[in-house]
Amino acid sequence: MTKAKAWDAYAKQKPERRPVNAAGEATWFNWTQYADHGPGAEVLGVRPGSAVLELGCGKGGNLAHLATLGVNAVGVDVSLAQIKAAGARWSDTPMTLHRAEATHFLEETGAGFDSVFSVFGAVWFTDPAVLLPAIRRRLRPGGVLAFSQRPPIEGCYGCQASYINRSEDEDPLVVKRWDYEPDRWVELLTEHGFTAATAQVLAAPPGPRKVGTLLVRAHG
Ligand SMILES: C[S@@+](CC[C@H](N)C(=O)[O-])C[C@H]1O[C@@H](n2cnc3c(N)ncnc32)[C@H](O)[C@@H]1O
16 A cells, blocks of 8 residues: 555654653644644544544544543554554553555544544545545544644645655655645635634644644534
């Protein structure tokens, strides 16, 4: 599977989350590409016992934080390397991990979820025309879908190529991602039956980097 191969290559390059954050906490939730920045798990509005699904959980840091809050945490990732790393790092944390492509998992599971989320994850890398209906079918009425990703480059909308670099004598691997302006995400979600959709770009923290984080939220 080409997609899985590309993300396995990415997994090898991506370091694990730090042991503790700036506040000294062993688990935390981060929606952005910047350490110790932005909102946390409250965006999902989950309570102990809520069923939560992460699409593209990677090495599992955000999911592990939700598990420590008493949430029934389920993570899906197409990359075996990512799932193995998540299982090893969070072996003492009660969460369920599946190696699966996000749409396939949603189509095959019989489970319902109070919240579905994705942090620079499968929602960014899957055609929303296919993924949004699949998510909506598994989201319980009133449940929350939330996801974050880099905002689009002006004028570059819809399906884009993302390159995963490898060694100098290997071609980069390519995965597809879907970029839209915040207003278009609100329209797309509404077209697919979600309600109360909001989308905003969170500013980068003070410093040399200026690219913010697109955070999108809606109800099922
Ligand atoms: C940029 S990483 C982000 C990982 C993690 N959410 C984080 O914040 O560190 C993207 C993740 O999404 C996974 N992914 C991409 N497309 C996917 C899909 N269609 N189904 C499942 N996982 C997918 C990749 O394997 C990778 O682990």
